[in-house]
Amino acid sequence: MEDNIKKFLYVNRKAPYGTIYALEALEVVLIGAAFDQDVSLAFLDDGVFQLVKGQNTDGIGVKNFSPTFRALGDYEVTKFYVEKESLEERGLTADDLQEIMYEDEDDDYAEKPSIRLVNRAEMADMMAEQDVVLSF
């Protein structure tokens, strides 16, 4: 079965609200998780806003789906690559992002952070290693 596992990358480039891209990407990730592939998420450009903590959508009448990112560990989606430059360009730091943890089954269920900050060059290298890249 090992041979059938592909590296899937979901690239999130858009702000969470205003368009349906971010929510649709999350839905695809949740559905795709049933196939037991090697899944990574990338957040760059305005996509980094999707992970900002303390989101409140009351004023715009849509659902705040940001808590769902914290459930992805249960779906074995545990690699969130966030581009440092995209954060900096928007005046954000890692402290502005919500804490997302997963339990590492191979390490006695130790809690580990899912978010990994990478620079632009590292992001490019990571993308080059993928079998399938889906951009939203």
Next chain:
Amino acid sequence: MSYDVNGTAVEHDEEGYITNLGDWTEDLAGIIASAEEITMNEEHWEVVNFLRSYYEEYQIAPAVRVLIKAIKKSMGPEIGNNKYMYELFPYGPAKQACKIAGLPKPTGCI
């Protein structure tokens, strides 16, 4: 399409999931359960209440394998296993329990 809850109509979709999550009450849960041919007992409520708090925290109705894993983690392997859960909800623990809990159809349910 709607459920009749003591004279009040509560809308649902063609599969029986309620349209407005805010319409949910415990009475309604019992009515949905009867439509699913389930008589709610303490064990059913445990799962339904777990799902409602899972949704409250993560804004998502979990897929069945995720649900069973999460229940195992929080309530132990006697409850968090396929056999027990399918005995409680024969047509799918995630689908039926979500419907009774007034949540959307589980995402990633294929």
